[in-house]
Ligand SMILES: Cc1ncc(C[n+]2csc(CCOP(=O)(O)OP(=O)(O)O)c2C)c(N)n1
């Protein structure tokens with residue numbers, strides 16, 4: 001599985017990069033949806049992670065650093081029949097695009113978000129990211145990181161995100177399964193993916209994540225919000241993997257009165273309707 | 287103009303100034319007259335000093351006047367501030383214990399209480415003003431019927447009649463005779479603001495997606511899109527910030543929806559990176575920018591044309607753009623359709639540059655003045671999607687005019703790859719320098735094509751002479767009326783209105799400007815940005831700028847007197 005969407009585009013990631021595991025997982029999950037390439041849109045910002053869409057043979061919107069989510073949300077609003085997936089970096093989504101992360105969870109458009117969380121700015125060569133741990137030696141953090149790390153899963157839980165999960169680039173099959181669940185979930189679905197950066201992050205390595213991460217037991221109750229919140233905060237001692245929380249609520253597309261119907265590209269503008277809008281502003285003769 | 291009466295209504299925010307001007311304006315139309323409402327309001331929800339001027343005329347009215355023939359001071363505390371603007375021969379009404387003409391003490395509150403609601407003091411005031419204008423109270427009934435039901439309808443009618451009766455007993459004969467509007471036949475008119483006209487034009491132009499973050503004076507555009515847009519299946523969403531708004535519009539455009547955002551200067555500043563994205567990705571998106579005085583938060587509710595140079599150069603890198611500057615509500619309707627269409631045809635960002643003055647100006651328009659053109663889509667579908675030998679679609683295919691056929695995602699058998707990095711024809715990241723050159727030149731060829739479609743400036747007046755006045759956007763009709771004032775004095779000036787400022791109509795202008803002894807731009811800014819642009823683009827001499835930067839719009843008399851002083855008065859120094 002996973003070859004359906006192969007492309008011949010030259011890959012520019014470092015050998016051993018965690019992105020390869022994520023790419024495999026994305027391709028597997030997309031193939032498992034049974035969708036054709038023209039029905040899928042991969043959206044990203046800028047960064048090493050954000051190059052992923054170029055390596056998958058589907059529709060691609062590779063926009064600005066930090067701005068993947070608003071583009072993705074609007075693509076889905078314009079054409080709800082498309083499967084829209086955002087795949088981008090931790091700096092991109094939690095840093096530059098933090099405001100969009102917050103508000104798109106609230107908006108609950110039916111899209112999936114995969115964050116390649118390598119706790120570093122890879123493309124710009126090793127600066128701290130919002131998820132870097134305190135003390136981590138970033139290339140612009142001479143005394144090590146001082147700020148507390150951004151807790152993505154806890155933030156998502158606090159905002160009522162309906163699908164909250166964590167994957168690991170070192171386990172593509174497991175992560176592909178999470179991704180597939182996220183894509184199928186009706187509403188905003190979020191998967192944070194632990195991703196070793198072999199070049200700029202010598203602390204949070206494959207073996208470090210291997211030691212810290214554990215899979216949630218099969219009897220974990222994904223509907224228990226309080227428990228999921230607790231798990232979302234786990235980081236110092238050990239890091240849970242899997243679906244922490246799952247709860248459906250009406251999606252933006254179901255709630256917004258103008259979204260049901262044909263895609264926006266197919267809607268026409270009858271002259272008579274426009275005239276009618278002008279006539280609403282007609283004032284009668286005396 | 288035979289009849290020309292300027293009524294100023296002054297009061298605090300929340301005191302119903304808007305209700306008064308709206309009611310008076312609609313009564314004037316029902317009585318067969320035309321009007322122009324300008325708003326002068328402060329950035330407050332309650333209190334402050336607001337006023338609106340309703341200039342009523344026998345011909346369509348397209349600019350304001352400073353002097354008020356009739357002043358209705360709903361809040362008497364504002365009298366010291368507004369009374370000096372009453373014209374000789376004019377009069378004022380205020381709820382004060384006693385007064386001497388031309389100020390009249392009208393017990394508005396008491397009449398409102400008698401009508402059944404103390405908040406209707408403003409409507410009683412309208413009754414008094416309408417009496418002075420000779421508009422019978424019945425004229426308002428149809429207007430009230432459209433707005434109110436039941437009890438409140440009756441109370442409004444009563445308040446208006448009490449005001450009219452009071453005026454009959456207390457206003458002097460001269461006053462009433464002086465302003466009485468002769469009876470005329472009337473025709474139905476469309477009443478709308480610049481903001482409304484622009485938004486409706488965008489809708490007529492096929493806009494199906496709009497997003498925005500509220501910012502005065504652009505918010506009115508969003509209101510129309512949110513409230514009228516559903517009739518044509520338009521999806522509106524309030525974004526978390528302006529960056530999200532424009533990025534959403536670009537995303538929707540990628541998916542094939544004609545899209546628009548509306549904002550003011552500060553919001554546009556946040557959109558600038560994405561403007562450049564639209565340039566690089568070749569996404570059609572229309573940006574409506576209603577200017578207000580800057581820098582920074584500036585004066586939120588006032589007017590200025592200070593962002594001209596900003597919009598022309600906004601966005602890193604080099605890419606084509608269209609910038610249109612409507613001069614009236616009708617032109618806003620027309621140019622918004624044009625922007626929607628050209629943005630898609632050339633796959634470029636298009637800007638509609640207005641300002642608070644035009645945004646909030648309300649006028650009455652002949653329903654037939656709005657031309658609604660059929661929406662012609664420029665995206666390719668099905669068999670018309672060009673494919674390579676191996677069946678691929680190239681989003682950025684090299685073409686003679688630079689415009690690559692635009693398909694949208696969802697088209698069976700192909701993928702649409704759009705990229706903000708420099709890219710190959712199939713949309714993938716490239717660092718190949720030869721490809722870079724080809725792509726730069728492709729984008730610039732679109733700019734050249736776009737320039738070929740430039741809307742020529744509008745010209746009025748003698749073909750040569752002493753003075754040429756040049757403006758862009760909202761100053762159009764103010765300059766035109768100034769030109770007419772001067773002509774009546776035997777001073778013949780010509781006027782040029784630029785409704786498109788980019789691509790710049792340089793050739794046309796270079797042909798016009800040198801035919802006049804003096805050429806002045808008229809600009810609602812301090813530094814003469816248009817004058818600089820003309821010099822740069824046409825290499826012709828511009829002698830100076832009539833500028834205004836106090837946050838208020840020009841008036842025809844103001845422009846005319848500056849022109850007189852600089853050109854026709856003795857020892858005048860142009861510039
Ligand atoms: C507006 C803007 N600011 C900064 C950059 C430079 N920049 C590109 S990617 C990046 C950070 C990438 O970090 P992340 O999203 O974590 O991706 P990674 O490379 O680690 O996969 C930065 C700062 C940019 N492209 N645009």
Ligand SMILES: [Mg+2]
Nearest residue numbers: 089090091120
């Ligand atoms: Mg990163």
